[in-house]
Structures are given as structure tokens and as C-alpha cells.
Amino acid sequence: MPTRHLIIGGGTAGINAIRTIREEERDRSDIILVSAEKPYSRMVLPYYLDRSIAESHVYTAAAAQLAAWGVTTHLGRRVTALDIKTNRATLDDGTTLEYDDCLIATGSAPVRAPVPGADLPGVHSFWTLEEARGVLASITPGSQVVMVGAGFISFTILNSILALGAKLTIVEIAPRVLPRMVDPTGGELVEDWLRAHGVTVRSGARLTKIQDVKGRKRLTFAGSPEIVADVVIMATGIKTNLDWLKGSGVVSNRGVVVDEHLRSNVTNVYAAGDVAEGRDLISGEAAVHAIEPTAQEHGRVVGANMAGKDVRYRGSLIINIVEVCHLDVASFGAWDDPKAEAVSGLKRERTAYRKLLFTGDRLTGAIILGPSADIWTTNDVGMLKGLVQSGISLARFKDHLKKNPFDVKPAFIASKTTGRLLPETVLGRPSKAPGDTPVAV
Numbered sequence: 001m002p003t004r005h006l007i008i009g010g011g012t013a014g015i016n017a018i019r020t021i022r023e024e025e026r027d028r029s030d031i032i033l034v035s036a037e038k039p040y041s042r043m044v045l046p047y048y049l050d051r052s053i054a055e056s057h058v059y060t061a062a063a064a065q066l067a068a069w070g071v072t073t074h075l076g077r078r079v080t081a082l083d084i085k086t087n088r089a090t091l092d093d094g095t096t097l098e099y100d101d102c103l104i105a106t107g108s109a110p111v112r113a114p115v116p117g118a119d120l121p122g123v124h125s126f127w128t129l130e131e132a133r134g135v136l137a138s139i140t141p142g143s144q145v146v147m148v149g150a151g152f153i154s155f156t157i158l159n160s161i162l163a164l165g166a167k168l169t170i171v172e173i174a175p176r177v178l179p180r181m182v183d184p185t186g187g188e189l190v191e192d193w194l195r196a197h198g199v200t201v202r203s204g205a206r207l208t209k210i211q212d213v214k215g216r217k218r219l220t221f222a223g224s225p226e227i228v229a230d231v232v233i234m235a236t237g238i239k240t241n242l243d244w245l246k247g248s249g250v251v252s253n254r255g256v257v258v259d260e261h262l263r264s265n266v267t268n269v270y271a272a273g274d275v276a277e278g279r280d281l282i283s284g285e286a287a288v289h290a291i292e293p294t295a296q297e298h299g300r301v302v303g304a305n306m307a308g309k310d311v312r313y314r315g316s317l318i319i320n321i322v323e324v325c326h327l328d329v330a331s332f333g334a335w336d337d338p339k340a341e342a343v344s345g346l347k348r349e350r351t352a353y354r355k356l357l358f359t360g361d362r363l364t365g366a367i368i369l370g371p372s373a374d375i376w377t378t379n380d381v382g383m384l385k386g387l388v389q390s391g392i393s394l395a396r397f398k399d400h401l402k403k404n405p406f407d408v409k410p411a412f413i414a415s416k417t418t419g420r421l422l423p424e425t426v427l428g429r430p431s432k433a434p435g436d437t438p439v440a441v
């Protein structure tokens with residue numbers, strides 16, 4: 001009888017796992033996918049919001065692809081319980097499914113600020129396609145939009161909201177924007193830039209309630225004036241979708257605890273993506289990254305292991321890159337490590353900032369900000385990511401970089417970082433795709 005793989009969650013991690021099982025397996029297995037939503041990429045939702053892509057383009061594995069892979073699907077269904085003794089999953093319609101091994105790839109869900117009125121109609125989250133449809137339908141040119149929370153997700157949709165012709169206010173409880181992505185200098189530069197581009201920014205603002213006022217929303221704050229808006233978007237954090245696993249015996253902290261093969265404490269149960277606490281490449285510690293590249297790498301590694309290969313997961317790099325109003329903002333790795341040796345350079349007149357964090361001779365974290373129109377900003381984003389990701393020794397270049405953190409290129413080229421990054425995929429194969437394009441995963 002063929003091995004029965006049960007994949008729970010059809011997002012980035014789940015679909016990459018399915019693709020990899022089919023690529024890596026020796027004998028054809030049965031793959032069953034249960035997913036509350038059809039497979040699509042959340043990361044492209046900002047482009048759906050500003051109408052640069054149609055809804056049909058957000059999907060990652062349409063029915064034809066799933067059929068070509070020979071996947072049995074239960075779409076629009078949730079797994080509500082896992083019985084690890086009998087190897088059975090129960091769905092929300094009462095169906096039970098037996099498996100030989102199973103992948104938990106249920107991702108995460110948005111969390112709203114715990115204030116009265118947070119669940120009123122017209123107060124949106126922006127995490128799912130359904131929520132994106134709701135936001136798109138509610139914004140018209142001239143709409144007053146308030147975004148509560150100035151973190152990474154808010155910043156991914158900021159350009160799209162402006163492109164729809166809305167007037168945007170961002171409020172943030174922390175003293176600065178992007179508190180989990182850049183340091184205070186970076187946050188201050190981003191705020192100034194946004195204000196210069198017509199966005200109202202209010203940081204250090206504690207929202208206390210939201211009320212309906214004749215179809216509009218009134219937002220009240222502790223110690224700062226209220227705001228009346230047409231549309232409110234809450235981007236106040238996410239939590240892993242783990243509740244359904246309670247009592248199953250699968251061990252979790254912030255995410256499902258996994259070993260170096262991305263296996264949970266239960267031998268035939270794996271976890272991947274936002275819901276898994278995998279290894280962080282820089283710290284070596286378990287971490288929930290909740291970013292696309294980590295979900296993709298987890299999916300590839302898990303898929304190979306489910307297909308019978310022995311692939312150890314080396315860990316993923318935390319990567320945050322956004323572009324707002326033509327300002328590139330990025331941070332990599334341990335950008336806020338207090339133990340690292342940090343150097344920074346600021347060219348305020350050009351809104352250009354670099355911060356490099358060294359641990360010994362290795363670059364273990366970096367922050368970069370600069371106008372997208374400056375070609376060296378865009379180039380340096382890629383080079384700094386490469387230097388952190390490769391973990392290459394920069395002994396020969398460290399003094400130069402410390403004196404001039406803007407001059408990254410010589411170190412990148414002379415250290416042959418590209419060659420270190422490209423030779424093999426996370427599955428340990430030569431990174432040779434069909435054609436001449438090397439692939440990283």
C-alpha cells in the first residue's frame with residue numbers, strides 16, 4: 001500500500017512540501033491535502049490590493065496543478081483534532097482521515113488590539129484573501145484610512161492603500177514605527193520620509209476604543225486627539241494557528257517544537273512554516289520567523305524528509321525587506337543583538353543609513369535604508385543579505401567596513417560570497433534549475 005502523507009494547510013509551506021514529495025519520492029505515495037483556504041500566497045496580496053494583479057494570480061496551486069500532482073483535496077475544511085495514537089485527523093465536517101505521516105502547516109492568524117470596538121464591521125485585518133477583498137471593497141479615492149500598528153505587514157500594504165487614492169494615518173503604540181524591524185535611527189528616518197510623502201504618522205499612541213459614528217469610525221487614544229476614519233485596518237500582530245492541536249500530545253511553545261529534520265516530538269508528525277519553531281540560522285535557537293522564505297525552506301526540507309530522504313535543516317535567516325514610497329528598508333539576521341559589535345553610518349541628507357553588526361569576523365546582522373532610486377541602496381540590500389546569510393569570514397574587510405559601512409561591494413566581491421551562496425540548495429543538491437538559472441531552495 002502506498003504511504004499516505006497528510007498535509008494540513010495549503011499555504012507556502014504545505015505546497016512546497018507537496019511539490020518536494022513528488023520530486024524526491026522513489027515510490028508514488030498518496031498525498032491528502034486539507035486546507036481551510038485554497039492554496040494562495042499571502043505575500044502577493046498587496047499587489048492584489050492595488051489591482052496590479054488579478055485575484056486569479058494570487059493562487060499558487062490551482063485545481064489543475066493539484067490534480068497533476070495526484071493530490072486528494074479537502075479544501076475549505078479545517079482539521080479540528082489529531083489523534084497521534086491511531087494516526088487519524090478529524091475535520092470540521094466530521095470526516096476522519098488516516099495517515100502514515102502528517103505535516104502541520106497551518107500558518108498564523110492576525111490578532112487585533114484588545115480594545116472595545118476592535119471587531120466592529122469596517123474594522124479589518126489584512127492577512128487572508130477574504131480580508132483583502134474586504135479592504136479593497138471598502139477603500140475609494142479620498143477615503144480616510146487608519147492603520148493601527150506600524151509593523152512589517154502594515155508596511156507591505158502601505159503603498160497599495162496610497163495607490164487607491166486614500167489618505168493614510170498610521171498609529172503605533174511603540175515610540176517608533178517598525179519597532180521589530182529597525183532601530184530607533186532607522187525608525188525616525190522612515191517616519192520623516194513618510195510624513196514628507198503625505199502619510200500621517202502617530203507613534204507612541206495607545207488606542208483605547210473604536211466607535212461607530214454614522215457609518216464612520218471614531219478612534220480614541222490615551223492622551224492624544226481622536227481620529228475619525230472611513231476604514232480601519234488592524235495590523236497588530238499574529239499568532240500561530242495551534243489551538244486545534246490542544247490535547248493532541250504534539251509539543252509546542254510559540255510554535256510546534258521541531259528537531260533538525262523538522263519533526264515534532266511525535267515521530268511521524270512534522271511541522272513547517274509560520275506554525276513551526278525551526279532553527280534560526282544566526283542564533284541557532286528555535287524561532288518562529290513568520291516570513292515567506294522560511295516557510296518555503298521548511299516546506300522543501302520537510303517534503304524531502306517525508307519522501308524518505310535524510311535532510312537536515314541548517315536554519316533560516318530572518319529577512320525583512322519593504323519598500324515604502326520609494327524608500328527601501330531592510331534588516332537581516334540579528335540586527336538588534338546587544339552583544340554584537342555594531343557600527344553605523346548615516347547620511348541624513350540622502351536618507352541613507354547602514355548598520356552592520358559583527359560577531360567576531362562574521363556579519364551577523366544588518367540594517368539598511370535608502371531611496372530605491374539610489375542604485376547602491378538596492379545593490380547593498382542584496383549584498384548585505386548575502387554576507388549575513390553566507391556567514392563568511394570578513395576578517396580582511398572588517399576594519400574597512402567599520403570605517404565606511406556604506407562601502408559593502410569590495411567585501412562582497414572579494415570574499416566570493418555569491419559562490420558560497422549558490423552552489424547547493426537547502427536539499428543539498430547542486431543549485432541547477434532547468435535552463436541556466438540557479439535556484440536557492
Ligand SMILES: Cc1cc2nc3c(=O)[nH]c(=O)nc-3n(C[C@H](O)[C@H](O)[C@H](O)COP(=O)(O)OP(=O)(O)OC[C@H]3O[C@@H](n4cnc5c(N)ncnc54)[C@H](O)[C@@H]3O)c2cc1C
Pocket residue numbers: 008009010011012013014034035036037038039041042043044045046077078079080105106107108126127128153156157241244272273274275290291292293295319321
Ligand atoms: C499582506 C501580507 C504580506 C506579506 N508579505 C511578506 C513579505 O513581503 N515577505 C515575507 O517574507 N513574508 C510576507 N508575508 C508573510 C508570509 O505570507 C507568511 O510567512 C507565509 O504565508 C507563511 O506560510 P505558511 O505556509 O506557514 O502559512 P500560510 O500561508 O498562512 O498557510 C497556512 C494555511 O493553513 C490553513 N489552515 C489554518 N488552519 C487550518 C486547519 N486547522 N486545518 C486546515 N487548514 C488550516 C490556512 O487556511 C492556510 O491555507 C506576508 C503576509 C501577508 C498577510
